Amino acid sequence: MSASIDHIRNIGIIAHIDAGKTTTTERILYYAGVVHRPGGVDEGTTATDFDEEEAKRGITIYSAAITCHWKGYSINIIDTPGHVDFTAEVERSLRVLDGAVVVFSAMEGVEAQSETVWRQADKYNVPRICFINKMDRIGASFNRTFEEIKRRLRANPVALQIPIGEGSTSTGVSFEGVIDLVKMKSLYYDKGSMGSSFEVREIADEYLEQAQEWRNKMLEAVAELDEKVLEQYYETEDIPEADLLRLLREATLRGDLQPTFCGSSLNFIGVQPVLDAVGEFLPSPLDRPPVEGINPQPKKRGGDAGEPESRATSVDEPVCGLVFKIQTDKHGDLCFIRVYSGQLKSGTRLLNARTGKKELISQLWRVHADAREKVETDSIDAGDIAGVIGPKDAVTGDTLCDIKHPILLESISFPETVISMAVEPESSADRKKLEETLVKLSRQDPTFKAIPNEETGQTIVSGMGELHLEVLRNRMQKEFNLSVRVHKPRVSYRETVSAAVEKRVEFNRPAANGNLYFNVKLRLEPFKGESPISIISKLKPEDLDPGLVKVMMDTLRMGVDGGGQVGFPLMNVQFTVLEAHAREGETNEAAVEAAVSEALHGCIMDAKMQLLEPIMKMEVVTPDEFRGNIQADLSSRNASVLNSEWRGDLCVMEVESPLSQLFGYSTQIRSLSQGRASFSMEPLKYAPAPPSVLKEMIG
The missing domain is CATH 3.30.70.240 (Alpha-Beta Plaits)
Structure with missing residues (x-):
């Protein structure tokens, strides 16, 4: 049975590599009753690092979705990688999540990838809470890490807990437990029960002054959020707990504050309060604004494609969802989908708003990392996340929606690849198998690109780093039983222009049924915008038939894929159609394509490339x-x-x-x-x- 929408939490666990994301996730699953014994990263026995490469390397490579239940809340958790080579996994996860738990190591503090994932969360306006982990390690410092979160991330953390001791020495661990600043109590966790049992005590005298100081900071930060509460705080120097929690939640949802906790996931200290905070402070799908998109189809009674559309998080709205991950499976590709509105039902057909084709939803699955269980109700309500089997053409970032009420949601943008290498099959008999394997890998991983070179017989594969390509190569061998020869990795360069250049082409050729004619003038110039390449037209509506304009623009879009003078992809350039002239009875699609292709090639070859x-x-x-x-x-x-x-x-x-x-x-x-x-x-x-x-x- 699906949870009510206001009790659903879609969260990500994000952090720098080795901050303890996966161990924290394991403890959450253990306390929520999903696993009977928590696994260990070092032993390769965690639920979310189920891939052989992950277990062997002790790192997370693929984002793993898993569902658990805690105090009436249904929590969909995505454990994400911390290694920069797999940053796309974080990007696509944050795109569909409502909140995040950001884990920091109390030893290293805010690290490079901590900043990256924080910026990604900012990009998608994802509310978050902070967990300062590894408080039991040598060199751990709660104060230093807390200040770094403020300074390096320009964040507003509010401590709801402080540690009882910190770090460790040669004689033992100094970190004993945590102090709850809301209730002003100490929590001591029982290691024998793996933290399931904990004791609530009064705060020891030696920590009382420090706890009161931190509590005052928390109260001051919250009191400033509400005038009435501020007046009450000035009078009583306290805030009622109900008001305190309410204002903390409201500020967290707005992104104004980040409730901050501390503990040691490895030693079972302080994880349950983080779970409590997920329900208490992070948003339900109802707390997020309606999802925005555009209508990909023209309306029957006037209106253009591209008109704004929105969907509220409600089962009464037309269904729409975003595919954010694809996992190849022996049963068929498993598409992870976030349902934003309506009800997703098995056995129905939905529209792929990008392709305009219909996709069958044959089966719905609840996903538990690599294990799956069939959804009993055969439907997924708005706000939830599930695995879908059936879609054939869907790729990451596609919108699946009601056929009668189409909407195209904003897709997921991924960084440019930076490294490439050549691969070729060990035998010519494996050439087709290699092509099929690369297509499957590209569907799963949007930052993996494969471009065949007909002249050399090799295929150039590109990715985000040496580790990324190494992992993909190992997958080819183990999952697809495909042996390949690989060549030394090389840098993925780009080409741009340093000055503007213009090219006019007059295509005028005799043909079997008469003459073919088209005249076009293009300009290629430096440009910096959100996308690497911009293609615009300066033509007036009366200059050219709309059908021919479409052919011209489509030809340009396909032509730029050929790259620059050396063959590398173009970047930071703009193509502008300055003029276009057609002749009645002599201009057709073939003439337009030929003229535009020649003008495009001429601009590239005449330009001063950089x-x-x-x-x-x-x-x-x-x-x-x-x-x-x-x-x-x-x-x-x-x-x-x-x-x-x-x-x-x-x-x-x-x-x-x-x-x-x-x-x-x-x-x-x-x-x-x-x-x-x-x-x-x-x-x-x-x-x-x-x-x-x-x-x-x-x-």
Whole structure:
């Protein structure tokens, strides 16, 4: 039976790699009764890291959806990766989630990928709560991490808990439990029952002053949200608990505040209060605004396609949902879908608003990571998440909706790929199998691209990093039983233009049934916008038949896929149709396509092309004794150290470096620091490559 919509919580667990996301998820599932014994990341026995690669590497690679129930709430949890190579998993998860739990390590504080996932949550206006984990580790600091959340993320955390002790020493763990600042009680968790049992005590005298100080900060932050409550606070120096919780929830939903908790997931301390907070403070689907989209079809009685549409979270609205993940399965592809409105029913047909085709919803499944259970009611209500079997052409970001009430929701945008390598089958007999495998992998992973090269017989596959491509290669071998030869990874460059160029083409050819004619003038120029390429027309409505305008624009869109002079994708450019002239009886689609293609090619070949290379944002963490060697090595790689600060006794350097200089860097930094330094990186931007790179390419 589906939970009422106001008791559904769709949340993500997001963080930097190794902050403890998956362990926190395991503890949540254990306390909610989904698993009988919590698994361990190091042992490869967690419920959400079910893939063989994840278990072997001890990291999350694929976002895993799982449903649990806690104190009357139905909670759909998505455990997301922390490694930057798999940031697309976070992106597509946050697009469909209503709230998030952001996990921080009390040792490392706010790290590079912490900033990335926080920005992604900002992008989709996802309310969030914070959990400062690993309070029992050497070097853990609640205060430092709390201040870093404020300073580095420009956030407004409000502590609802503080730790009882922190860190550990050679004689044992100093972190004992947590102090609840709302009820002003201490919570001590029983490790023998894996934290299921905990004892509520009065706050010890040694922590009372500190607890009162933190409680006053919390009360002041909340009192400022409401004038009446502020007056009451000035009079009594306190806020009634009901008002306190109400205002905290309202501020969390607006994104003004982030309730903050602390604990140690590994040692079973402080996880249940986070679960309580998910129900108490994070939004239900009803708390989110109606989903916005456009009508992909013209209305019968006038009106244009592209008119705004919206759907409220209600079972009485026409059904619509967004496909946010596709998982290949022996039973058929499993599409993860967030239902925004109406009721999704098995055995029905829905419209794929992107393709205009109908898709069959043959089966609905509740998803528990890699295990699945059939939905008993054969329907999923608005606000919920489920797995669907049946759609054939759906890809990530597609909208499935009521055929009679079409709506196209905003799709999910993904970062540009930064690295590529050539693959080819071991034998020619496997060539078709390789093509089919790459199509399946591309459907599942929107940041994986595969482009065949007819001349060499190789296929160029592109992704987000060396680890990303390595994981995909291993999947080809293990899941699809396909042996491939791989060639050295290479950087995915882009091409742009440094100055405007114009090209006029007059297509005038004799044909079997008469003459063919079309005249077009194009301009290619530098451009910076949301999309890499802009194509616009300056024509007036009376200049050209609308059908021919469509052919012309479609030809341009297909033509730009061919790339620039060297063959790399174009970026930061705009094509403008300046003029177009047709002749009655002589201009048809073939003439338009030929003229536009020639003009497009002419613009590209005449332009002054510039090569762009991916620049990575890095965070390098090292003990001071190795800092000099690491900085010297970074300098030799044309990297720039923008800033450095101290995190305990470790130096944290903020670095920008061309990706082309970073192959094999993980091995190098280990050798320079006796294995004690670490780094993380993410794509930052594309910037002009040295002229020598382009000269070398074109000989």
